[in-house]
Amino acid sequence: MFGTTNPEQAISQLEAYHREGRSERAEVMASALVDQLMAQKPRDDATQDFLVRGLRILAAVLNSRGKYKRARTTIGILHKQRNILGKSIGHDFVAAAADYHLAGFIHSNAGKKRAAVKAFSKCEKLQPGHLAAALDMAEQCGNKKTLAKLVPQAGAVISKNGAFVLEIDSRPPADAKRIGEILGGEIQSDIERQITAIQSGEQAANARLQAAVDSLIPTHDYHEYSSNN
Known part of the structure; x- marks a missing residue:
């Protein structure tokens, strides 16, 4: 199916199909591409990278189509193949983290809560x-321990792209309202208070960014400095 097609073009096409919701076609094509690349031995780094990307798309598509058993098998192969790629060209921990994030959903959807928590x-x-x-x-799993530990590190609520989020050091953000709802108590009250303050203009949409900008503003202007010297 992909013999005469540039693998980069094939991957781009698969990503487009997945975004557009053409899941059945994406599954067929991704399966064919993965089978073709898995059969190539040995694989150079470029081919290994295409395989990893193909597996990532296939796992996501299978999950979206409710084919959780096969999705679990595919995500396991993805972890292994990404590790092989990482040993050759250097590990991409951000991409690997995204794989495990997806794996968490796949395992949870399959009813494997322990595996989901682990992922x-x-x-x-x-x-x-x-x-x-x-x-x-x-x-997904009812395990709130990590979330409760991380929330204090996030600082103030941020208004971003029409949503209110909490974020730690530019890592993937999380919906602040959902965090409040699941943790409840004082955390929920504080989040709701901050959201109200942002909406009324009493709190900056991004307090951390505003503080950084303010720190760059001189405390004395040039004319005041000149008149005193």
């Missing part, structure tokens, strides 16, 4: 401060 935890270990994975683990 979400691995994601946060590879990319410390991954609030999105911690929130998903709390919602």
Whole structure:
């Protein structure tokens, strides 16, 4: 199917099909591409990279189509093949974390909560401060420990792209309202208070960024400095 097609073009086409919701076609094509690349031995680094990307798409598509058993098998192969690629060209921990984030959903959807917790935890270990994975683990598996530990590190609520989020050091953010709902108590009250303050203009949409900008503003202007010298 892909014999005369540039693998990069094939991957781009698969990603487009997946985005557009053409899941059945994406599954057929991704399966064919993965089978073709797996059969190539030995594989150079470029081919290994295409295989990893193909496996990532296939795992996501299978999950979206409710084919959880096969998705679990595919995500396991993906972890192994990405590790092989990493040993050759250097590990991409952000991409690996994203794989385990997806794995958490796949295992959870398959009813394998213990495996899901392990995957979400691995994601946060590879990319410390991954609030999105911690929130998903709390919602999908009922395990709130990591989320409760990370929330204090996030600082103020941020208004970003029409949503209110919490974020740690530019790691993947998490929906602040959902965090409040699942943790409840004082955390929920504080989040709701901050959201109200942002909406009314009493709190900056991004307090951390505003503080950084303010720190760059001189405390004395040039004319005042000149008149005193």
